[in-house]
Amino acid sequence: MTTNSSIHPPQRLLFGPGPTQVAPSVYAAMSQPIVSHMDPYFFQTSEAVQDMLRTVFGTKNPLTFAISGTGSGGMETAISSLVEPGTKVCVFANGFFCDRMTEMAKRNGGNVVRLEKPWGEVFTDAEAAEFIAHEKPQVVMYVQAETSTGAFQQGTGICKAAHDAGALVIADVVTSLGAMPVKVDETGIDIAYSCTQKGLSCVPGLSPITVSPRAAEYIEARKTPNRSWYFDLKLLNDYYKVSHRYHHTASATLFYALREALSLITQEGVENRWERHRRMHHAFVSGIEKLGLKMHVAPEHRIVNLNTPRVPEGVDDAKVRKLLMDEHGIEIMGGFGPLAGKVFRIGIMGPLATPEHVENFLKVFANALERSRTTAAVSN
Amino acid sequence: MTTNSSIHPPQRLLFGPGPTQVAPSVYAAMSQPIVSHMDPYFFQTSEAVQDMLRTVFGTKNPLTFAISGTGSGGMETAISSLVEPGTKVCVFANGFFCDRMTEMAKRNGGNVVRLEKPWGEVFTDAEAAEFIAHEKPQVVMYVQAETSTGAFQQGTGICKAAHDAGALVIADVVTSLGAMPVKVDETGIDIAYSCTQKGLSCVPGLSPITVSPRAAEYIEARKTPNRSWYFDLKLLNDYYKVSHRYHHTASATLFYALREALSLITQEGVENRWERHRRMHHAFVSGIEKLGLKMHVAPEHRIVNLNTPRVPEGVDDAKVRKLLMDEHGIEIMGGFGPLAGKVFRIGIMGPLATPEHVENFLKVFANALERSRTTAAVSN
Numbered sequence: 001m002t003t004n005s006s007i008h009p010p011q012r013l014l015f016g017p018g019p020t021q022v023a024p025s026v027y028a029a030m031s032q033p034i035v036s037h038m039d040p041y042f043f044q045t046s047e048a049v050q051d052m053l054r055t056v057f058g059t060k061n062p063l064t065f066a067i068s069g070t071g072s073g074g075m076e077t078a079i080s081s082l083v084e085p086g087t088k089v090c091v092f093a094n095g096f097f098c099d100r101m102t103e104m105a106k107r108n109g110g111n112v113v114r115l116e117k118p119w120g121e122v123f124t125d126a127e128a129a130e131f132i133a134h135e136k137p138q139v140v141m142y143v144q145a146e147t148s149t150g151a152f153q154q155g156t157g158i159c160k161a162a163h164d165a166g167a168l169v170i171a172d173v174v175t176s177l178g179a180m181p182v183k184v185d186e187t188g189i190d191i192a193y194s195c196t197q198k199g200l201s202c203v204p205g206l207s208p209i210t211v212s213p214r215a216a217e218y219i220e221a222r223k224t225p226n227r228s229w230y231f232d233l234k235l236l237n238d239y240y241k242v243s244h245r246y247h248h249t250a251s252a253t254l255f256y257a258l259r260e261a262l263s264l265i266t267q268e269g270v271e272n273r274w275e276r277h278r279r280m281h282h283a284f285v286s287g288i289e290k291l292g293l294k295m296h297v298a299p300e301h302r303i304v305n306l307n308t309p310r311v312p313e314g315v316d317d318a319k320v321r322k323l324l325m326d327e328h329g330i331e332i333m334g335g336f337g338p339l340a341g342k343v344f345r346i347g348i349m350g351p352l353a354t355p356e357h358v359e360n361f362l363k364v365f366a367n368a369l370e371r372s373r374t375t376a377a378v379s380n
Numbered sequence: 381m382t383t384n385s386s387i388h389p390p391q392r393l394l395f396g397p398g399p400t401q402v403a404p405s406v407y408a409a410m411s412q413p414i415v416s417h418m419d420p421y422f423f424q425t426s427e428a429v430q431d432m433l434r435t436v437f438g439t440k441n442p443l444t445f446a447i448s449g450t451g452s453g454g455m456e457t458a459i460s461s462l463v464e465p466g467t468k469v470c471v472f473a474n475g476f477f478c479d480r481m482t483e484m485a486k487r488n489g490g491n492v493v494r495l496e497k498p499w500g501e502v503f504t505d506a507e508a509a510e511f512i513a514h515e516k517p518q519v520v521m522y523v524q525a526e527t528s529t530g531a532f533q534q535g536t537g538i539c540k541a542a543h544d545a546g547a548l549v550i551a552d553v554v555t556s557l558g559a560m561p562v563k564v565d566e567t568g569i570d571i572a573y574s575c576t577q578k579g580l581s582c583v584p585g586l587s588p589i590t591v592s593p594r595a596a597e598y599i600e601a602r603k604t605p606n607r608s609w610y611f612d613l614k615l616l617n618d619y620y621k622v623s624h625r626y627h628h629t630a631s632a633t634l635f636y637a638l639r640e641a642l643s644l645i646t647q648e649g650v651e652n653r654w655e656r657h658r659r660m661h662h663a664f665v666s667g668i669e670k671l672g673l674k675m676h677v678a679p680e681h682r683i684v685n686l687n688t689p690r691v692p693e694g695v696d697d698a699k700v701r702k703l704l705m706d707e708h709g710i711e712i713m714g715g716f717g718p719l720a721g722k723v724f725r726i727g728i729m730g731p732l733a734t735p736e737h738v739e740n741f742l743k744v745f746a747n748a749l750e751r752s753r754t755t756a757a758v759s760n
Contacts, residue, residue, distance in 0.1 A: 006428070006643040007409040007636045009421050019416050019629060029387040030410040030633065034583055036399050036711055041389050048386075068585070069449050069610060072628040076610045104609045197629060203414055205448070205585055205631035227607045229484045230449060230456045248452040249399060249577060251585035253410065256387045257633075263386040331416055 013352065015324075015361060016333040017147045017175065017306050019197035019204050021351040022261075026202055029260035034252040038244070045255045046240055052262035053208050055270055056177055056200070057192060059184035063211040065240045066258060067193075067231065068250050071174040074193030074207030076104055077231040078170045082139045082191065082215065084224045085109030090137040090167070092128070092158060095119050096148035096337055097172055101141045108227055110139070119338050120149040120308070122301045125157030132161040140169045144192075145176035149339065150297045150308030152176065159188030168215050174198060177208065178265060179277045179305035179349055190215040196254075199277075199305055201350030202261035205254040277304050280353040284346070287362040291369065296343045305353070308335070308343040312369070317341055319372040320365075328364050393732065395704075395741060396713040397527045397555065397686050399577035399584050401731040402641075406582055409640035414632040418624070425635045426620055432642035433588050435650055436557055436580070437572060439564035443591040445620045446638060447573075447611065448630050451554040454573030454587030456484055457611040458550045462519045462571065462595065464604045465489030470517040470547070472508070472538060475499050476528035476717055477552055481521045488607055490519070499718050500529040500688070502681045505537030512541040520549045524572075525556035529719065530677045530688030532556065539568030548595050554578060557588065558645060559657045559685035559729055570595040576634075579657075579685055581730030582641035585634040657684045660733040664726070667742040671749065676723045685733070688715070688723040692749070697721055699752040700745075708744050 014020045035041045046065065053064050067074050079101065083089055089110040091102050094117040105112045115131045117123060123142075132140060140162040145152050155171055162169045168190040173182045177192075178199030184192050190212040197204035211219070211233065219233055226232040230248065239247035265273055281304035285295060293309040295302065311317040317334050321344075324330040335343040346365075348358060394400045415421045426445065433444050447454050459481065463469055469490040471482050474497040485492045495511045497503060503522075512520060520542040525532050535551055542549045548570040553562045557572075558579030564572050570592040577584035591599070591613065599613055606612040610628065619627035645653055661684035665675060673689040675682065691697040697714050701724075704710040715723040726745075728738060 006640050007412045007425075009412050009415050009632070009636070010419075011413060012415055012419070014414075014416060016416060019414055019632070022414060025385060027411040027413070031407040032387045032389050033391060033407070034394075034399055034402060034577075035389050035392050036394060036396060037584070038713075039390075039392070039711070045387075069453065070628045070631070073449065073610050076608065100609070107605055107607050107609055195629065197414075197631075203631055203633040204417070204629045205634055225487055227487050228456065229480070229487055230453050231610075248450045249575065249584045251450070251577075251583055251634075252389070252399070253583040253637075254585055254631075254634075256389070260386050331419070333418075 011329055013328065013330045015346055015352060016331045017198070017345045017347050018195065020201060020347055020349040022201060022203055023264055023351055025264065026257050026260045029256040030253050032256055037250045037252070038246060042250065042252055042255065043244060045259050049255060049259050049262060052266055053210065056182070056262070056265060057184045057210045058182050058186060059210050061184070061210045061212055063216050063237055065209065066255070067207040067209055067236070068248060069207050070204055071193065071195030071207050072100070073231065074195070074209050075101060075172065076228060077207070077209055077233060078191040078193050079104045080108050080226050080228045080231055081219050081233045082168055082170060083108040083110040084222060086111060087139055088135065088137045089139045089141060090115070090132055090135050092123050092142040093117070094121055094149065094151065095143060095146035097143045097146060101172065105141070120151050120296045122151050122153040123158065128158045129161040132165050132167065136165055137167045140167045143172040144182065145173060145180065145303045145306070147175045147306060148337065150303050150306055150345070151301050152180065152303045153301065154183065154187055155189065156187050163188060168218060175303055175306055179274065180303070181274055184210055196258055196261065199349060200261050200265070202257050205251065206258055277349065277353050280348050280358055281305065281307065283355065283358050284348050287358065291366050305347060305349045307346045307348065309346065310343055311341060314373050315369055316372045316374055317344060320368045323368040323371060324364065330361070330364065391709055393708065393710045395726055395732060396711045397578070397725045397727050398575065400581060400727055400729040402581060402583055403644055403731055405644065406637050406640045409636040410633050412636055417630045418626060422630065422632055422635065423624060425639050429635060429639050429642060432646055433590065436562070436642070436645060437564045437590045438562055438566060439590050441564070441590045441592055443596050443617055445589065446635070447587040447589055447616070448628060449587050450584055451573065451575030451587050452480070453611065454575070454589050455481060455552065456608060457587070457589055457613060458571040458573050459484045460488050460606050460608045460611055461599050461613045462548055462550065463488040463490040464602060466491060467519055468515065468517040469519045469521060470495070470512055470515050472503050472522040473497070474501055474529065474531065475523060475526035477523045477526060481552065485521070500531050500676045502531050502533040503538065508538045509541040512545050512547065516545055517547045520547045523552040524562065525553060525560065525683045525686070527555045527686060528717065530683050530686055530725065531681050532560065532683045533681065534563065534567055535569065536567050543568060548598060555683055555686055559654065560683070561654055564590055576638055576641065579729060580641050580645070582637050585631065586638055657729065657733050660728050660738055661685065661687065663735060663738050664728050667738065671746050685727060685729045687726045687728065689726065690723055691721060694753050695749055696752045696754055697724060700748045703748040703751060704744065710741070710744065
């Protein structure tokens, strides 16, 4: 029996915040035979991945590679690398993933202080400067593209204030990488981590990460060992880049997939790709506003590849999602936490960021909305 | 461009300790379209994986699933779950992976004591009982199948002594699972973890783990949070089994692959599979001894799917490995640490555990050995 017998997944159109649609050639890459984690071909593949990751990250950082875990594994790698018992950490908290960062920093013994904003807002440069100058942290953390709210902040002001105070900056770029300019070097981010299944249009399983020379020095000099062995950047750097000394069995299959996904991005041109996502975002917003919906985030602070229109009054958002899934195999997600029932989370990314897909989506979405109005309520 | 363009791996015959050869239908499974980590089909797939994992582990433990990381991620999951600052930990140390366990236990704040044996030997029940009774640990750790040495110890005596002392037992079954009877329940193991790319004949990327009800209770009652958020079994259990609350973006692709690999094992019958590996082990050893080599491990303590014949005197082991790779695309590994240059590590697993493959391997191996003798030395 040589053909696939046990796997019969339904066909989905993944319009959620991720995972998103994957190109056929990425699937084809994963059907190629594996080599071992010590094979020269594995390291060639990993080198190619590193080079292309530098382009999408916007960095010259030598220490740039993919971690064998999902985006949250990248988050744990970044935080466990910089946060030791007693490290003073400032978190800019305006969504779900800032809370996750907070939790991880605490588990690593960090002394965490937070500046809070409502979900969907971002921080001004003045707010960032005042908070950091007052708290004098060693590490500053923010989320560039908040998957839970749809809000984007480049982070330039945060990074400047942090560096003025002698602190290092960790940025979550899980949702921006590949679809928006992350600009690691220009922004001044010291460690940025991401995932493969959103803006890179790959399957999940790896977490791209990049580390500035300054952060790499700090990690080299830290007094206590990383609490995590699996996510220890010193050991990972030695495996991927320095001596190729065995650390863990990296999955050739996932590296093939990521290499192919990045190759597709390189072929399109990363700036073309960002521009395509920006255009499709505006097409989507224009369409959604014609349907009478309002976007949750102010226009200048929106993630372009993940949209959060507000659920109109008198609409049952769970019913909308169920209709789309049951009738069209379309996945979108709802809000959660303070935004539960209040927003939809709709990703327009990768192979689905085309005029045809946006148009088709808006059509079936409008139909599902109409059929999900509760009788008592007035439309928005 | 819809076909794979960037991935052209060399064809290998993976006769090393892992990753090992993967069946075509497992590759086919990975070419199926992904669903999200919150899709009902993902949870169906995960449930099917859990059921089949219980069979290969030999357990009824409800808490049995696959971690989104490699085998070392499973190790960190197990250790960070049971070891808190001050926890007294006994390690049975007879190879490389016991050292890794030691390191992780220390990073979690454990107070670690070790009983040492030369690489390739195992511990008697009396030695286990005396060590544990003397040290009175809360956690005991051992490696059931030591990939670095080729030695196997079921662990029944270790588990009994540990339970008599009120301790919980972590066993590394990375190399035994799928190829040998692990017998989690019968042996008395509290947490066993493994990988996908050895005895299960799947690609790397996930780590199967199983947790006894006793260990699950201990984890529920522990006073400090797990130092790792990514590997926190409480959160993972909630995602996989209880509420399906979002934790991380599990990779549908890797779960498809593991489901298909386990389905192939189920079709063969797990006991037939163990027996096949046992038979091919004996065929291999018989052949290797005819070539004049000696096995490093005593016959009654050998891993059946990973063989460690000693490098004969006067043979350059690196040259043997290079000849096999260059001329046949065959990967085997050498020894390392105290066994560097002293043993070969040759896996006879999964699709390669057949009479034809063993015979062909022995033929080319004999040829490579002959051509790697150094002129000055006398053959063994």
